[in-house]
Amino acid sequence: MPDLHDRVRRALLDDTAREARRHGTQPIRERVPRALPAYPELQSRVRRSKERALDSLEELLDQAGARLMSHGFHVYRAVDAAAARDYILSHMPQSSLVIKSKSNLAKEIHLPDALREAGHRVIETDLGDHINQLMGRQSGHVLMPAIGVTIEEIQKTFQEQFHEPDLKPRPEDLVASARRHLRPLLEEAGVGISGANAVTATGEIVLMENEGNIRAVTSLPDVHFVVAAVTKVVESLEDALSVVQAASLYGIGQDFGNYCTVLSGPGRDIGPDVHVVLVDDGRVKAILDEPEPFYCINCGSCLNVCPVYAELGEAYGGERLGGIGVMQTFLLNGEERALHDGLDLCLGCQRCVPACPVKIDTPAITNRLKARRRTIPTGPLRQRFLRLVHSPVDLKRSRWALSAAATLGIAARWHRRGRKAEDFIPVPTSHQPLPAGRVYPGAEPIRGSVWIFPGCVMDAWYSGVHQDTIRVLNANGYTVRVPQQKFCCGALDAHAGATPLGSPSWDTFSGNDPIILNSAGCGAYLTQHPNPLSDRVEDLTAFLTRVGFRAPPKPVSGTPLAYHNPCHLAYAQQIAEEPRQLLAMAGYHLVDVPAGEACCGSAGTYNLEFPELAWNLARRKAADLGASGAALACTANPGCLMQIRAGLESLGSNIRLEHIATLLAHAYAGDVS
Amino acid sequence: MTGLGWESFAKKGITVRHIDSPVDFLKAWNVLLETHFGPVAVLNDPISATWLDLYENICWIPDDGGRAEILRAQVGFTGASLALADTGTLVLAEDSGFARLVSNMVSCHVALVPENRLVANWQTALQRLDQGRSHRPRILSFISGPSQTADIQGQLVRGMHGPTAVEAWIVPAVEGPLTLT
Numbered sequence: 001m002p003d004l005h006d007r008v009r010r011a012l013l014d015d016t017a018r019e020a021r022r023h024g025t026q027p028i029r030e031r032v033p034r035a036l037p038a039y040p041e042l043q044s045r046v047r048r049s050k051e052r053a054l055d056s057l058e059e060l061l062d063q064a065g066a067r068l069m070s071h072g073f074h075v076y077r078a079v080d081a082a083a084a085r086d087y088i089l090s091h092m093p094q095s096s097l098v099i100k101s102k103s104n105l106a107k108e109i110h111l112p113d114a115l116r117e118a119g120h121r122v123i124e125t126d127l128g129d130h131i132n133q134l135m136g137r138q139s140g141h142v143l144m145p146a147i148g149v150t151i152e153e154i155q156k157t158f159q160e161q162f163h164e165p166d167l168k169p170r171p172e173d174l175v176a177s178a179r180r181h182l183r184p185l186l187e188e189a190g191v192g193i194s195g196a197n198a199v200t201a202t203g204e205i206v207l208m209e210n211e212g213n214i215r216a217v218t219s220l221p222d223v224h225f226v227v228a229a230v231t232k233v234v235e236s237l238e239d240a241l242s243v244v245q246a247a248s249l250y251g252i253g254q255d256f257g258n259y260c261t262v263l264s265g266p267g268r269d270i271g272p273d274v275h276v277v278l279v280d281d282g283r284v285k286a287i288l289d290e291p292e293p294f295y296c297i298n299c300g301s302c303l304n305v306c307p308v309y310a311e312l313g314e315a316y317g318g319e320r321l322g323g324i325g326v327m328q329t330f331l332l333n334g335e336e337r338a339l340h341d342g343l344d345l346c347l348g349c350q351r352c353v354p355a356c357p358v359k360i361d362t363p364a365i366t367n368r369l370k371a372r373r374r375t376i377p378t379g380p381l382r383q384r385f386l387r388l389v390h391s392p393v394d395l396k397r398s399r400w401a402l403s404a405a406a407t408l409g410i411a412a413r414w415h416r417r418g419r420k421a422e423d424f425i426p427v428p429t430s431h432q433p434l435p436a437g438r439v440y441p442g443a444e445p446i447r448g449s450v451w452i453f454p455g456c457v458m459d460a461w462y463s464g465v466h467q468d469t470i471r472v473l474n475a476n477g478y479t480v481r482v483p484q485q486k487f488c489c490g491a492l493d494a495h496a497g498a499t500p501l502g503s504p505s506w507d508t509f510s511g512n513d514p515i516i517l518n519s520a521g522c523g524a525y526l527t528q529h530p531n532p533l534s535d536r537v538e539d540l541t542a543f544l545t546r547v548g549f550r551a552p553p554k555p556v557s558g559t560p561l562a563y564h565n566p567c568h569l570a571y572a573q574q575i576a577e578e579p580r581q582l583l584a585m586a587g588y589h590l591v592d593v594p595a596g597e598a599c600c601g602s603a604g605t606y607n608l609e610f611p612e613l614a615w616n617l618a619r620r621k622a623a624d625l626g627a628s629g630a631a632l633a634c635t636a637n638p639g640c641l642m643q644i645r646a647g648l649e650s651l652g653s654n655i656r657l658e659h660i661a662t663l664l665a666h667a668y669a670g671d672v673s
Numbered sequence: 674m675t676g677l678g679w680e681s682f683a684k685k686g687i688t689v690r691h692i693d694s695p696v697d698f699l700k701a702w703n704v705l706l707e708t709h710f711g712p713v714a715v716l717n718d719p720i721s722a723t724w725l726d727l728y729e730n731i732c733w734i735p736d737d738g739g740r741a742e743i744l745r746a747q748v749g750f751t752g753a754s755l756a757l758a759d760t761g762t763l764v765l766a767e768d769s770g771f772a773r774l775v776s777n778m779v780s781c782h783v784a785l786v787p788e789n790r791l792v793a794n795w796q797t798a799l800q801r802l803d804q805g806r807s808h809r810p811r812i813l814s815f816i817s818g819p820s821q822t823a824d825i826q827g828q829l830v831r832g833m834h835g836p837t838a839v840e841a842w843i844v845p846a847v848e849g850p851l852t853l854t
Contacts, residue, residue, distance in 0.1 A: 212835025267770020
């Protein structure tokens, strides 16, 4: 497979595949949130059942093996991929016609290749997999393997390979054609190979699907092999059915898959002899290290919401797709393979976490795994930037340089070009960093006192936003104190997989007053990573909502406003409604933004590491804000601010983008234009 | 079973017909054969046997035929062990293996569902199946509509490998074991 950066570059050029992916995943993104509220307990239930199962995996595997055998199944525990392949090959007749349903594990252990090399004919029966097989392409999604393929490509393939030259590019005609073509193969086949959604310690195999091919594969041939990773084992049939229901709900927004098959034994009068092959291949060892990635139930929900997958498709990953797949690869196949597959591609936006039926925290685990690397494969610009954020003197100097670049029009020119990492040139506000130790008294009646968290980049480049934050807090009756020491929260380093330099002076925030942040990224990092301030840090918008917002005496008069909620507020801190409510109370009229939930691509220093991808996301976000019709936009994170401003300038848009604190402060001052 | 309804089955694309008498059954049969013309395979389970006993030109499985006859059939009748109200799902519990074939390899599957077999959800269904039994039926098939795929550009199309049409005929209560064959 080509080198990571090459792969990324190539994938970014394929607009057709990206559009096909969007087309395929958009209905799911709309359906899932509508389907979930009816099952409020499911996510926690499945999570607990997977935790329990992997906690006592050896014991459950022994129980499952014994019960499956007592139910009449043949059972084989394969230590590795080769053992699994050998077992299957030695238990099937020569030159078999093999019908296979979707199995990510079979792909991982290269079973189809091994079967072909041994002289068997393998037919993928899942429609998506079959399309891929005919076209000789890799799967593009765990549930929708042919997601990046256009209907015209499918039409052409079927016309040629099914000898049906008159086929029209209509989904129903193409499905009917595949049905006609595959049916005789289902009837003739001697061997069936399926995966399993779950295997129970009580001796059942549970499978879920929509097409009916799994039911055919598991019932028509003489021999049926179930190929399942050992991590598919759960305690009970109730747990297994919860798993498949969750996969269906989160994966496609359907309350229960079309077909669920529970095998507690081979058919008594008719049906194949069943071999259950439980494959370890490093999993038992890996879960001792990091169990969470192996709670995955392969529903593909994380891919459907992942901004990187949306851009790159199957180029994000190797044999296993997306952030979750890369983590598993890291743990099973090592650092080098994971790096090659895209360990650094995760934006850390955390949108996948609430979207996961098992609540796997892919971004946090990815960061942990990245930090284990012996060397940080980070580009020179990113490294320079990471050094910069820890040096107040250099940061101060950089503000002058960046201001000069903006004044001379260099920033605008580079933004219009918008291709390289260097092109992301921030435009600072004209304010000096906050004076250390300064106290800004609140307006009467005083309600209390808070700290402001100055941070690194925010203080050096966006101190104007700090001033606005202080004004808003003061207007709400809070005295604001600036600490003596200013430091980087560590988020930028953590996301790059580096160890933060120096030790932060946490005790500069003395007492118990809340510490207010106006940077979603820092807020997310400080609330999610254990530190002495975790319990006291609070985002400006959450704080104002909690204490009761004093609306400006003269709110602005309904200025249309497009709001971009930063991922690190929305997904990492579950702060979504608060900023909107505050803006509405300040008199702004919030307009709808298409794909408002999408990431802008800033993501710490990601834009310096994968600039082309980040520029794509920035321009897309800018275009979406433009489509809202508003002339004014705002967000709540410095990264998003510089990223989206660059995107807007790149498109030549006239939309003005501000920090939410600035717009709220303007509302108090009554000077919104 | 108060409070539970059959609405969710229609939402899943399952045609629901209420059968109260042999005359109702004959009417439904005639309507069915207008659109699904061809050989009929009927699983010899206690529910199907009650209603189709007097019908001719049908192939009883496994008495009159097996795999080959099922693969040739256009229409397949089975009883239903249970039905799930929340997700619109039919549950076929069996030991033999024939119910799975009859319900999957035909163009149209008709499940005869005794009205007393409607339960709230799969959790209740498992409890009912486990009542008074030391082991579970060998094969459980949960069916929530016609076969479908969204593999071509995310667009949902009915009728991939399994039946293109599924009907649930609600018949009067039948007592006795839940396992069909």
